[in-house]
Amino acid sequence: MSGDEQRGLSRRAAWAGGDNFISRLMTEALARPDLVSLAAGFVDQQTLPAEATRQALDALWADPTRTRIALQYGTTIGHRSLREAILDRMLKADSLGPGGSGPTLDQIVVTAGSNQLLHLVADTLLNPGEIVLCAAPSYFVFLDTLANVGARTVGVEVDCNGIIPEALDEELARRKTAGELAAVKAIYVTTYYDNPSGTTTTTTRRQQLIEIARRWSHENTIYIIEDAAYRELRYYGDETPSLYALDGNLDNGEQVIHAGTFSKSFSPGIRVGWGILPKRLVGPVLAQKGNVDFGSPHFNQMLMATVLQRGSFDRHVTGLRESYRRKLDATLASAEKWLRPLGIDWVPATGGLYVWLRLPDAIDTGLGGSLFRRAVSEGVLYVPGECCYPKEGYPCPKNRLRLSFGVPSVEDIVRGMESLARAIGTLG
Ligand SMILES: Cc1ncc(COP(=O)(O)O)c(C=O)c1O
Known part of the structure; x- marks a missing residue:
């Protein structure tokens, strides 16, 4: 019996882990208000x-009937006019006409942030010991969510265009040889301006990803979980069709689970997210959600629906893109000036909130390594790359780190980047 079970805790409590490193980073940041945090993935205050x-x-308040509806419980699947607005946006973003190969209203489920959707999907699909193939690196919170349900996370290499199809194919072949193909339930990718790598999966790669998932789905369906948390934060380049839309064109949308959110594009405090689910998963996911909260906060959903109906959302996103574009430019210009000469490189992000750095091999960016301490004493915080790798598969390199440019001002970004360069320079 494990220590946790002896203390009367469930196995899931043990899988949830103890002190998480984000709490440690926050403690560090709070203890030193003079620090420039290039670590927290928060949005700009x-x-x-x-x-x-x-x-x-x-x-909303001006209409007493709607106010009372907002103050009442809603349905588990979510407020209808919000779901209609989400569907409408999704169809437009993917250039799909209503009634065509795109999703239908009954496939749209509203959740308390996309994190809840991801959690419900994990609960719905995975038994302990089953496998999710994840981009390496991946959004570390979801890696923890998967560990929390007892799933195994296996990393697959990515490059500047997203997950590498050949690497994915090879990993699936390895699982088949090991007699584990039936245990592979999903592939997890953040397709737009990835957290942490900043990369966007190209359309060709998206098509290849769907083809591979479908080809290997002979023992059971291998779903692709498409995390599109940063889709709206596009500063350069054209819109890319979602995996969901590409899947719909090919196979009536039965392979891809799409997770979206208004947290990054509007407000994480309102915390409204959504899922677009293959039809056969809607019932099972709603059953899980029914057990958790039988519907996300109705007030927040109606507020968000009103924001969308008034056109305020689009106006806000336009301004947000301008502001974050300036911060991204400042981050990349500072990196060019101070980090490139130190042998550091990165894939320039074209949206989102992150820049992912590759340092010289000898530098350990980890929490226990020398750079982290040096960086804190120089006045800057970052997220060590080691926190973003799945437990198995592609090995965790020691020399990566994630920078977030959402929260600090342009001046603080410049100051933080100079401090980081100084910290790295002292190791040389
Ligand atoms: C890649 C990714 N997915 C999902 C989320 C969850 O966001 P929320 O639950 O606020 O929608 C985040 C938040 O940082 C994220 O970075």
């Missing part, structure tokens, strides 16, 4: 939509 939210609240 200054651009949060206070006025647009007040106006939407006023509009």
